[in-house]
Structure formats: structure tokens, C-alpha cells
Amino acid sequence: MTLPQIIEDCKENKPEAQAMIYELFAPKLMAICFKYSKNKQEAEDNLHDGFLIIFKKIDQFKHKGSFEGWMKRIVINCTLQKYRKKNVLQLTQEEAQEEIFVEVEESALNIDDLLYMIQQLPNRYRLVFNLYVLDGYTHKQIGNMLNISDGTSKSNLSRAKLILKNKLENKELKNQNTF
Amino acid sequence: MEPKNIERLFQEKLKDLEITPDSAVWNTIETSLNQKKQKGKYFIWFRFAGIAAVALLGFFIYNNYNVSNIEKILEDNSITNTTPILKENIKETDLEKLVRKTIIESNPNLIVNSPTVQKEKITQQKTTQKTASTPIIAVVPTKSESSIDHKKFDITQSKSIFNEISESKQAVLANKNTAQIKKAKTTAPKDKLDLADVLKEKEEEKELKKYSWAIAPTVSQLFSSTLAGNSSIDASLDQATKKGNNSTSYGVRIAYQASKKWQFQTGIHQLNLKQTTEDILFISNSSSDLFGISYSDKPSITDAVANDSFIGFKTDNSEGSINQTYGYIEIPFEAKYGLFHTNIFSFHLIGGVSTLFLTTNNLQIETRNTSYSAGEATNLNPINFTLNFGSNAEYHFNKKWYFDISPMIKFQTNTFDTNTNKPYFFGMYTGINYKF
Numbered sequence: 001m002t003l004p005q006i007i008e009d010c011k012e013n014k015p016e017a018q019a020m021i022y023e024l025f026a027p028k029l030m031a032i033c034f035k036y037s038k039n040k041q042e043a044e045d046n047l048h049d050g051f052l053i054i055f056k057k058i059d060q061f062k063h064k065g066s067f068e069g070w071m072k073r074i075v076i077n078c079t080l081q082k083y084r085k086k087n088v089l090q091l092t093q094e095e096a097q098e099e100i101f102v103e104v105e106e107s108a109l110n111i112d113d114l115l116y117m118i119q120q121l122p123n124r125y126r127l128v129f130n131l132y133v134l135d136g137y138t139h140k141q142i143g144n145m146l147n148i149s150d151g152t153s154k155s156n157l158s159r160a161k162l163i164l165k166n167k168l169e170n171k172e173l174k175n176q177n178t179f
Numbered sequence: 180m181e182p183k184n185i186e187r188l189f190q191e192k193l194k195d196l197e198i199t200p201d202s203a204v205w206n207t208i209e210t211s212l213n214q215k216k217q218k219g220k221y222f223i224w225f226r227f228a229g230i231a232a233v234a235l236l237g238f239f240i241y242n243n244y245n246v247s248n249i250e251k252i253l254e255d256n257s258i259t260n261t262t263p264i265l266k267e268n269i270k271e272t273d274l275e276k277l278v279r280k281t282i283i284e285s286n287p288n289l290i291v292n293s294p295t296v297q298k299e300k301i302t303q304q305k306t307t308q309k310t311a312s313t314p315i316i317a318v319v320p321t322k323s324e325s326s327i328d329h330k331k332f333d334i335t336q337s338k339s340i341f342n343e344i345s346e347s348k349q350a351v352l353a354n355k356n357t358a359q360i361k362k363a364k365t366t367a368p369k370d371k372l373d374l375a376d377v378l379k380e381k382e383e384e385k386e387l388k389k390y391s392w393a394i395a396p397t398v399s400q401l402f403s404s405t406l407a408g409n410s411s412i413d414a415s416l417d418q419a420t421k422k423g424n425n426s427t428s429y430g431v432r433i434a435y436q437a438s439k440k441w442q443f444q445t446g447i448h449q450l451n452l453k454q455t456t457e458d459i460l461f462i463s464n465s466s467s468d469l470f471g472i473s474y475s476d477k478p479s480i481t482d483a484v485a486n487d488s489f490i491g492f493k494t495d496n497s498e499g500s501i502n503q504t505y506g507y508i509e510i511p512f513e514a515k516y517g518l519f520h521t522n523i524f525s526f527h528l529i530g531g532v533s534t535l536f537l538t539t540n541n542l543q544i545e546t547r548n549t550s551y552s553a554g555e556a557t558n559l560n561p562i563n564f565t566l567n568f569g570s571n572a573e574y575h576f577n578k579k580w581y582f583d584i585s586p587m588i589k590f591q592t593n594t595f596d597t598n599t600n601k602p603y604f605f606g607m608y609t610g611i612n613y614k615f
Contacts, residue, residue: 027197034198044204051208101182114192133186161185
């Protein structure tokens, strides 16, 4: 069975097709939820809500462009929606710093640690960092999505990167001490 | 160790990341989807209800139109016997024409906006635990072989990250025996439902606060009848066939949303009730007057009996019926209690009282060839009350506009001062409401 066929079956609300879509894409979408959320519980909630929206709106998907991309956008929007509702996005604007470098032993870094660092970021820093760095949105797009100015998005990104740099360097120090 | 751009570091490390969610997540999604389907069934039911309501409305309008036509013909016939009181009748029918006009004018709206035409909108999923879901066969996502190359991040193995996860959850992860999975199945959806419910309720509360008043022009078809079979006109007509006629009520209603469940409404309605006593024989020049009628000058007919009980000579003009019309201005005060509601539909129970002020009082005698007023009924009280019961269904087009239909039964009390005839009427009230 091909993906377009499965999608068409989903449009008819066939349970097997819905289960297949979940099976195929849940890990990738869970990874997105994981990056955008504070913790696993929140990530699972977002995945749940995201999939319900996907199945509800699947008849709007007309096989133009990537299905995975379409689902990703829904899931990202779904996570952003929560923060818009909670109104936790009000932070002050600071000077943006473009490029930030860090000296670390890459092989010593594991993905769990990196994800944990992202999750620990304040809400809006985390969202901006994810949107810009990991999912390739522009500051203008992010500004529209989060209802903030381009400048705020830039300064948030810069702050996020500085926090991550500190964490990485602290970790590096700890690693060196253990040797 | 070279300095590395922090963006690139994260991009490279987290590229093609996949994380397998707990199986409990799919279970809750599946439960939610099943409930959505069940909800879909309700919507189909609602659609049928909508169609039925529109059909019923159409029937009333058609019916009303026909009745008015017949009345007109009767009036035309009676022109030969013109009496001053006849003018009153013509006035009355003008009023009815106006009502008919308003119904017809508002009708296209009703049809255009009717629930049947509305595209089915699937509202936000409301996951309730009350309805037991069908047994769930868990589909645990397994990695497809093609994705083995991808970097994997297995949540279950990296406990260090999830210090914040509650102990019970960890127990489920660590020890995946069936009993505990079952537990996860039953507890997980509950958490989710609370969150969704709370959010939804908050939103609804907001909406309610915004627009707590609603105003609506209302139209209703009324069917009047009596609990007791005896005549409202005179005891001598107790035997005759009595029939409640259809009539129309119209007015304005204003409603106030006091809380999520309670609504109070009042307004002003004009209504005309009719009772026909059929198959009557009118006898001229009799010495005894009908008890309930104060005669106006013109009619020469002074007595009437039920046809069955009369033995003697009958002429064409002597057989006929008496139409009793009593019109009121109604001021209701009613409370509405919401039984359930979605974003589009809501259903309520209504109870209340109305005060009726008598405005029209006429007895119309109709024989084969003539129709004329026999005067006013003397036993009608100028003020009386009704006890109102009914239900109400609302269909919301958007935040500001909604259509509602409510079947109501109203029992009249204190209508006649000397009579045990207990009239009541059944009305199908419809209105287009504007919230503000």
C-alpha cells in the first residue's frame, strides 16, 4: 500500500489507515514535540493533539508537497498554540549577537544531553531556537508565528545560543575533570 | 578541538532525530478518534432534527396560508351581509396578512441558514471518560527497517533526562506487563481530557461573558384546545363538536444568559386563539339568549343548539359554526436550563409563566352563506395567566447569530370567569436571535 493510498483511506476515517500513519510518522513528529516542549509529558500531549488535528484536517491535504512537511507544520503550530494561549511569550528585547562559537569535544556530546539543554531553555527562547536553527524558519516568519517583532526573535535566538554555549562549556569542564 | 558554530553543532547532532513515543499515546489518540466518530453520529441525528424542524415549519406556513385563504373567501361571501363589526374582522385579517408576510419574508433566511445546508463542522474533540470506549488493540509503533540507519533515541533507556516524569509513569515504562499497560491506558486519557476540557470551558466562558443578551423576533404557530370538553360559550353547546383552530403568534423576545446553564427570557407577544364549535343549528327569534354572548345590534339569530339535539325544520342558513376568537398580548417570564451544548447546537428545557392581557374578543357565526360577528363573549377575563413548559433547540450560525425552535405547551388559568372550559395551547416558537 502506498502512502497516497493510506492518506486517502485516512480521509474516509478508516482506523487501520490512521494507525498506519501514526506508525510511520509518530517517531519523527515525537522528536519535534520533544524539542519544542519542556518535558516528555508535554511532548506527548502535543503529539496527541497534533495527531487529532492531522486526522481532522487530512481531507485538506491535496497531495501537493510533502505529507511529512505538512504534518510537521501542524504539529509545530499545535505546540506554539499552547504557548500563545498561556501568554508566556512576553520577554524583554535585548541586543542580538549573530554568531556564537563554542569549543567542545563533539564526540563526547550525546543527543540526550543536547535535547535536555534545549528543553531547559525558557519557553520563548526554546521555540525561537527550534524554529530558526532546527526547522529553518526565518525571523520574519517566526515573528508572525509568535506575534513578536523580527528583532525580538533575533535577540531571543541570541540569548538562547548564549545559554546553550554556557551549558556546553560547563559540561565540557565536567567531562575534562572526570578524565 | 576547534571552535564550532553552535547552530551547526545542534543541526548536525539532531538531524533526522526520531523518538518513539509511549504506546499509551496512540491509545489515547485512538480513544479520541472513536469518540469523534460517535459524535459524528449525533451530528447526523441533529441534521435529521434540523430537516424535520424545517419541514414542520414549512407545513405550518403552508397551513396558515390555506386557512387565511379560506377565511378570505368566507369574508367575501359575507359582504352582502355587511355589518359594522365586519370591519373589525377585516382589520384582524390585515393583521394576519402581516404575520403571514413576516413568516414568508423570514422564510428564505430560514432555509438558507438551515442546519441542513450548513457544512458539517467537526468541533474540537471532547474526550469524556463517561462513555466506555471499545476495547483497544494497542498498536505499538515499531521502527521500520529503513529507519534503522537513523540515529535513534530511545526514551525508555535514557532515564537521566526524565527526572521529572512521575514515578508511576516510570513504573509503567520499566515493567511493561499487561496489567500496567492497561492501567496506563485508563489513566492517560483522563489527564488529557481534563486539559482539553478546561481549555474548552475557559473559552466558552469567555464567549458567554462577551454576549450575555440576545434579542429575537419570534413567530409561532399555535394549536389551541381544551382540557375539558364543555363549551366556553354556553352549556347548551357542550354536546357540539369543538375544535381548536390554528393561529399564529408573533413578537419579540429578549434573553439574558445568567450563567453557563441558566438563561432567563421575557418579551412581548401578540396572539390570537380560536375555538370553533361546529355543527350548530341557529334558531331565529327565540326568547332565550345565549348565556355567554352580549349581542351586538345586527344579528337576528338569537339561539343556537347542537345540531344532533335538534329535531325540526332546518334551512341552509341555520346550520353552521361559532368561531370564538380571543386575542392577547402575552408577556412571558421564562427560565431556560441548558441540558447539553456543543459549539453549534444546544438543547434546553423551559419553564415559566405568562401574563395575558385581553385585546380581541369576538364570536363569529358562520353558516353556509354568511359570516358575521355575534358580539363579544362576556365571560372572558381581561387578565389571565398561563403556565408554560417546553424545550428549546438552538442552532448557532456564528458567535452572534443563532436560530432557535421551541415547542411549548401553555396551560391557561383564569381564562373564563364562569366556565370550566380549560383551554391550553401548543406553540412551535421559532426565532432568529442576535447576541449582544
